[in-house]
Amino acid sequence: MQLRTNESIEAIASRLLALREGLRLSQQQFADALGISLRAAQNYERGARKLPAETLIEIARKFEIDPLWIMDGPEERPRSLGQVGLDQQTLSRAIGIVQRAVLETDANVDADQFANMVAAVYKFYMHNSSGAGAEDLIASFVAGYR
Structure with a gap:
């Protein structure tokens, strides 16, 4: 990978x-x-x-x-967190979801693609506080990189 x-x-x-x-x-x-x-x-x-x-x-x-x-x-x-208002817990969760999906599928993604997937999951969580469906969202992204 x-x-x-x-x-x-x-x-x-x-x-x-x-x-x-x-x-x-x-x-x-x-x-x-x-x-x-x-x-x-x-x-x-x-x-x-x-x-x-x-x-x-x-x-x-x-x-x-x-x-x-x-x-x-x-x-x-560098951009400070204050400039972008990121929630650390949500960001950590988003990175974890993307990492698991990439590892589980052995997808071949570069840094830009990884960052874009993390950003998409982060935004998803920020608009959907329960996070329900985040794994499905990222699975659809990762499927394109196998």
Whole structure:
């Protein structure tokens, strides 16, 4: 299963670097704040390693940054959560639904497609608080990427 293209990984790495530098943190300080090793932080920032969803969520929480900006940009400067008004619990639920669907179906999606699916599920939850039907919604998206 491929979740991201090399180009997408490099773009995510570039945004992580911009975020860290904007926060005026060393790589070690950034890693410590996220509870990850220095080596992992360096690898994410260089694009040598894919950014796991758990780390993405922690970055969003810890630094109050829009996780969709990290995944999809397009601006050079980070968007804060306050700018977009994201609900962290709903976002975590949306990411989990998409991850499960992609893993269960072994779908081949890139970062843009993954981000679009997360955004669709997030919006669905925001308009339908029970979330009933979210799995069906994402199953229809994922079916197109097998």
